[in-house]
Amino acid sequence: MGLAHKSEEYIMYGNYLIPKGSYLLPSLWWFLNDPKEYPDPSEIAFGYGRRSCAGRFFADQSVYITVFQLLAAFDIRKAKDVHGNEIPVVLKAIPGMVNRSAPFEFKLEPRSQHHIELRRIESEQPPEISHASLFNVSTV
Ligand code: HEM
Structure with a gap:
């Protein structure tokens, strides 16, 4: 809708x-x-x-960079059941204002030890200080 x-x-x-x-x-x-x-x-x-x-250009670029980063860092595969058989993905839509897929099982793993390391490196980097306060300008 x-x-x-x-x-x-x-x-x-x-x-x-x-x-x-x-x-x-x-x-x-x-x-x-x-x-x-x-x-x-x-x-x-x-x-x-x-x-x-x-917001279409912002949204399009955000979706692109999110998918791109996920694929760069993770192997994404079908999940397996207790017998080691892949669980098929059944695409089922959830009705509503925004149509989206119903949850399904999957397996997500870092692509390599190097990619696991990236997590540690990221946690060691202090986040950049936001400049949002600069927008807090009072008008006369
Ligand atoms: C993948 C993500 C997005 C999709 C698929 C999407 C889709 C849409 C659609 C279909 C409309 C038109 C609705 C209508 O005519 O009834 C709409 C309107 C709008 N969207 Fe998005 N949108 C997304 C993300 C965003 C983002 C990130 C922003 C803001 C940063 C945004 C801001 C707006 C605004 C302000 C309107 C209303 C425009 C107007 O009525 O003049 N959208 N969007």
Whole structure:
């Protein structure tokens, strides 16, 4: 689902009259999976038109760097049962405002001793001091 939008005036759309002040809850999945408009919907997760996602570049880069760092540091495999057989991953969606996959078992291991060491090195580095207080400027 998308965010709620409110109509500021009466709108005629085809045979529909949308009264002023209506709340509109767009089904993003439905719109973005219309092959006439969006032949490759998985390319467009950030909505459409004037109210598309304001954080899309930040979000896209964040997802990329998170996935990239995980793959660089860990081997990710299917989990095994007590007999040593791989447990298949069944992709099941949880319904809701945001569609996401149901939890499943997996095995995540550092790729090497070197990658385990990275954890220690990171814990020895003091975190950089935030500059957030600089934004705390009072206006007159
Ligand atoms: C992968 C992560 C994200 C996805 C898939 C996503 C997706 C979307 C979508 C589909 C909309 C449109 C909703 C609608 O029209 O009803 C939206 C709106 C918006 N998003 Fe995101 N978003 C993400 C992350 C972010 C981040 C990180 C920020 C801020 C830093 C952000 C800020 C916003 C804002 C401010 C709007 C409202 C824009 C408006 O109504 O003018 N989003 N987002």
